[in-house]
Amino acid sequence: MPILRKEESLPERPVVIVLYGEPGIGKTSLFNTAKNPLLLDFDRGVDRSINRQDTLLVSKWEDVLAEEKDGTFANYDTIGIDTAKAALDDFLMAYVVKQDYKNAKNKLAAYGAIGDEFKIFVSNRRGENADMVIIAHSKDEKEGDILKKIPDVTGQSYNLLLRIADQVGYMKTVNNKRTIQFEPTDTTIGKNVARLPLIEIPDESSPDFRNFMADLITNVKLAIQTMSAAQQEALDKMAHYQDQVTNCTDPEDLTSLLQLADEMPASFKATLRKLIAERAKALGFVGDKVTGCFVDPSQPKGQAPAPAPSPAPIPTGNNIQLPSERRRNAKNETAPANA
Structure with missing residues (x-):
């Protein structure tokens, strides 16, 4: 087999x-x-x-x-x-x-x-x-x-x-x-x-x-297959988000991942939120009660952090781009070309 x-x-x-x-x-x-x-x-x-x-x-x-x-x-x-x-x-x-x-x-x-x-x-x-x-x-x-x-x-x-x-x-x-x-x-x-x-x-x-029973059985099979595919997709996303959390060093990234966790099925959400909280604690980040964002208290205090932007729809693959990655990409795009 x-x-x-x-x-x-x-x-x-x-x-x-x-x-x-x-x-x-x-x-x-x-x-x-x-x-x-x-x-x-x-x-x-x-x-x-x-x-x-x-x-x-x-x-x-x-x-x-x-x-x-x-x-x-x-x-x-x-x-x-x-x-x-x-x-x-x-x-x-x-x-x-x-x-x-x-x-x-x-x-x-x-x-x-x-x-x-x-x-x-x-x-x-x-x-x-x-x-x-x-x-x-x-x-x-x-x-x-x-x-x-x-x-x-x-x-x-x-x-x-x-x-x-x-x-x-x-x-x-x-x-x-x-x-x-x-x-x-x-x-x-x-x-x-x-x-x-x-x-x-x-x-x-x-x-x-x-053909009522024939159609009913077909619908049952299709629903079971669709559920299995959705579960596999959720598992793939979960594994990818876990990797992102483990490697995260930026408070804004961690905030974005927390928002993405809320879009996951309930069976995965609690686990991912707990993982994010543990990572934030390990990095020394704290939650800002006003904005709902993670902040690094070791950084100089200045303007209050802006609320985190609404997360983009959860991608179907493993191609999410965190804020720190977007900043790096924008910087590379505006850098002058070497003469």
């Missing part, structure tokens, strides 16, 4: 999306709008869905393993599991008990075995570059005085779903419109790696509904 260099963009990868909601809200019909889908129907609910696509009617987990051995899943771009509770708590539970009857009395070991089998299945689908949509009903869980909607899966299987999923969305009706809420709220579980807003689902008669 080739090494992914730090300056390279992350490649597009398959995603796992969990959709949960009340029965009858249209979760399976929504899956049918995915790209080249195959539904693994553990719950016998496909006959109630709209626009039915290819479906594997599962009677036992061995049916899934047989199709996997035959290479069936490699022919599809999106694999759906309907529902998670039936697949994990019923079919896979029966399978792991059959493999080792001690699992029948040791539920902890049984759920561990279920997790291992399911992770292998998911890993194999990812290896075939297939996306996965895992469908679950919702159930109520009491957290203190708050009643929360969560996917209807038992114990360790529930934790497994949340761990492997890129997105966990709650389907609900808002003002007679079906929506998907990926961002967690006080009353719903969610996971929103791609930072998607509340999404309104088109009416099933609308042309926009035909």
